[in-house]
Amino acid sequence: MSVKFTGGCLCGAVRYETEAQPLFTGNCHCTDCQRASGGPYTPAMFFPAATLKITGSTKSFRSIADSGNYFDRHFCPTCGTQVFGKLQMLPDAIGLRAGTLDDTSLYTPTVDFFVASAAHWDFMNPKLPKFANAPPVTR
Ligand SMILES: [Zn+2]
Ligand SMILES: [Zn+2]
Numbered sequence: 001m002s003v004k005f006t007g008g009c010l011c012g013a014v015r016y017e018t019e020a021q022p023l024f025t026g027n028c029h030c031t032d033c034q035r036a037s038g039g040p041y042t043p044a045m046f047f048p049a050a051t052l053k054i055t056g057s058t059k060s061f062r063s064i065a066d067s068g069n070y071f072d073r074h075f076c077p078t079c080g081t082q083v084f085g086k087l088q089m090l091p092d093a094i095g096l097r098a099g100t101l102d103d104t105s106l107y108t109p110t111v112d113f114f115v116a117s118a119a120h121w122d123f124m125n126p127k128l129p130k131f132a133n134a135p136p137v138t139r
Contacts, residue, residue: 005045007101009081013056016083016096020051023093024137025107029122030114032063036073036082040122043098043107044085046137052094058083067134090137111135 008015024046033042058074065071069088075081085095098107112124113135124130 003106005047005096005101005106006103007083007096008056009076009079009083009100011076011079011081013078014054014058014076014081014083015056016052016054016100018047018052020047022047024135025098025109026111026113026135027109027124027128028114029112029118029124030065031117032065032071033114034117034119036061036063040119041112042085043109044095045098045107046090046093046095049086049092049094052096054084054094060086 002019004017004019006017022045025044027041027043029041034040059077060072060074062070062072072086073082074084076083081100082097083100084097087095098104101107109128111129111131113131114133115130116132
């Protein structure tokens, strides 16, 4: 049975859907994600870009990671919700933020990464593999 992932921003102007399976899922604890989200980490689900149908327009902000690669965070210009991101390292993929899913129970993180910069109040699932910096998928 194929699972359909649907979701969008707080005001509803930006929506997405895909029936593909994620290429990669995980929680990013880097300092940029903490600052951009105001929370402890970004729960990310990367899908092949071609499988995603995104409606509504977004604005984006580009930050440069310690690696020198950029990351574009796309957000709804009306409500400010960060909906997805695009990594320079994964040009054919889009990372949806799992908190924007209509059914957030569909998100299953497989790894924690950039845990070296995690906040001390950031509780992590001890069963998940941990990477101090970038996860293997972007190497
Ligand atoms: Zn919105
Ligand atoms: Zn991050």
